[in-house]
Amino acid sequence: MRNQSxxxxxxxVVFGYEEGNISVLLIKRKYKPFIGxxxxxxxxxxxxxxxxxAVERELYEETGLKINYLEQLYTFGKPDRDPRTxxxxxxxxxxxxxxxxxxxxSTDAEQVQWFNIDSLPELSFDHYEILLTAIERLRGKITxxxxxxxxxxxxxxxxxxxxxxxxxxxxxxxxxxxxxxILNLNILDELEEKVSKGSGRPAKLFQFNKxxxxxxxxxxxxFEI
Amino acid sequence: MRNQSxxxxxxxVVFGYEEGNISVLLIKRKYKPFIGxxxxxxxxxxxxxxxxxAVERELYEETGLKINYLEQLYTFGKPDRDPRTxxxxxxxxxxxxxxxxxxxxSTDAEQVQWFNIDSLPELSFDHYEILLTAIERLRGKITxxxxxxxxxxxxxxxxxxxxxxxxxxxxxxxxxxxxxxILNLNILDELEEKVSKGSGRPAKLFQFNKxxxxxxxxxxxxFEI
Numbered sequence: 001m002r003n004q005s006x007x008x009x010x011x012x013v014v015f016g017y018e019e020g021n022i023s024v025l026l027i028k029r030k031y032k033p034f035i036g037x038x039x040x041x042x043x044x045x046x047x048x049x050x051x052x053x054a055v056e057r058e059l060y061e062e063t064g065l066k067i068n069y070l071e072q073l074y075t076f077g078k079p080d081r082d083p084r085t086x087x088x089x090x091x092x093x094x095x096x097x098x099x100x101x102x103x104x105x106s107t108d109a110e111q112v113q114w115f116n117i118d119s120l121p122e123l124s125f126d127h128y129e130i131l132l133t134a135i136e137r138l139r140g141k142i143t144x145x146x147x148x149x150x151x152x153x154x155x156x157x158x159x160x161x162x163x164x165x166x167x168x169x170x171x172x173x174x175x176x177x178x179x180x181x182i183l184n185l186n187i188l189d190e191l192e193e194k195v196s197k198g199s200g201r202p203a204k205l206f207q208f209n210k211x212x213x214x215x216x217x218x219x220x221x222x223f224e225i
Numbered sequence: 226m227r228n229q230s231x232x233x234x235x236x237x238v239v240f241g242y243e244e245g246n247i248s249v250l251l252i253k254r255k256y257k258p259f260i261g262x263x264x265x266x267x268x269x270x271x272x273x274x275x276x277x278x279a280v281e282r283e284l285y286e287e288t289g290l291k292i293n294y295l296e297q298l299y300t301f302g303k304p305d306r307d308p309r310t311x312x313x314x315x316x317x318x319x320x321x322x323x324x325x326x327x328x329x330x331s332t333d334a335e336q337v338q339w340f341n342i343d344s345l346p347e348l349s350f351d352h353y354e355i356l357l358t359a360i361e362r363l364r365g366k367i368t369x370x371x372x373x374x375x376x377x378x379x380x381x382x383x384x385x386x387x388x389x390x391x392x393x394x395x396x397x398x399x400x401x402x403x404x405x406x407i408l409n410l411n412i413l414d415e416l417e418e419k420v421s422k423g424s425g426r427p428a429k430l431f432q433f434n435k436x437x438x439x440x441x442x443x444x445x446x447x448f449e450i
Binding site for chain 2: 004005006007008044045046047048049050051072074075077078079086088090144
């Protein structure tokens with residue numbers, strides 16, 4: 001083969017969901033290029049580690065966040081995407097609840113911060129394109145795969161799940177239809193407990209039936225919203 | 226950064242669909258490792274070319290097949306997936322009608338051949354895993370995205386589209402429901418012409434409304450089958 005001089009990196013798009021807000025985790029770069037600019041956490045793959053280990057390691061090193069499941073998103077490989085040399089990056093994404101994590105900027109990161117996806121700073125490299133791809137994938141995915149387990153309280157009123165979907169989809173949903181579809185999946189256990197929020201009637205609490213939920217998730221089950 | 230010694234390659238999983246059969250295009254390797262064994266076409270990325278150009282070039286060089294749209298599938302990066310050195314491969318996939326292509330084995334390929342996916346030979350490297358991932362993606366994709374334009378005759382009876390879906394899904398479908406859903410998408414023009422096949426009644430012919438079809442495909446429209 002010809003002498004190949006391409007480097008391989010990984011990037012982690014981590015979305016945070018909390019009470020109607022979607023944010024993304026960004027770092028401020030400590031080194032050139034794009035010094036002082038915001039970027040998606042990531043870095044070079046070591047020779048002996050898997051891509052998954054590399055992305056978890058980089059995310060942890062730069063942000064203090066330890067996530068044990070990131071899903072592969074897409075590989076970005078335009079020849080001129082990095083001004084240094086050709087770097088092809090395998091991007092991953094995940095969805096977490098920001099409040100349960102403490103952030104620590106380190107290694108290549110001068111600072112680390114959650115940004116609401118509606119008020120993003122200027123991003124380095126092609127990271128805006130990577131982020132848009134991740135948002136699109138997330139919005140597509142939730143229409144045919146159950147999500148929420150990791151993002152809601154253990155016990156929650158149905159309206160919290162509705163709000164999660166409305167926020168992630170970025171549009172209103174047909175509430176009656178949504179309720180019917182979700183309940184038909186049998187992934188929720190309806191509890192006897194109720195919760196009072198504001199001035200409304202007390203609402204029944206639900207919790208995910210872990211076993212059924214993860215089984216359906218694994219099957220990549222289709223349900224149209 | 227540490228000295229990285231990872232090489233980058235691309236692989237092309239090309240499925241062929243024809244009258245109820247799904248096949249995949251494989252090459253017999255001319256060189257070590259896995260000399261004389263079957264493999265998915267692919268090879269190393271050149272420094273100056275995009276990943277898309279690399280996969281189209283490799284596919285054409287090894288098989289004579291020129292496809293102008295391959296979709297990125299997944300990047301395979303287990304540290305020991307190649308016995309030579311660490312090679313990370315970005316896999317792509319596409320779906321074509323085999324009969325309209327002529328195959329020519331060349332460069333690293335000693336032979337090139339379509340194999341029915343139900344009777345595959347032993348595959349080199351982790352190519353069986355790549356192929357399974359591609360089959361899974363294909364089956365998932367067709368349940369929420371319209372396909373068929375490139376695979377059916379220009380004018381076709383509705384039963385051909387049904388058969389395409391039954392074959393790709395690997396299971397029976399609810400025919401009435403399927404017809405209703407497809408027609409509701411408004412991607413088919415119903416023609417005045419009819420066709421007679423076997424002893425049945427002459428069947429109306431349909432053709433894809435290119436504009437609407439590609440618009441819906443672009444939107445990644447959701448329809449549940």
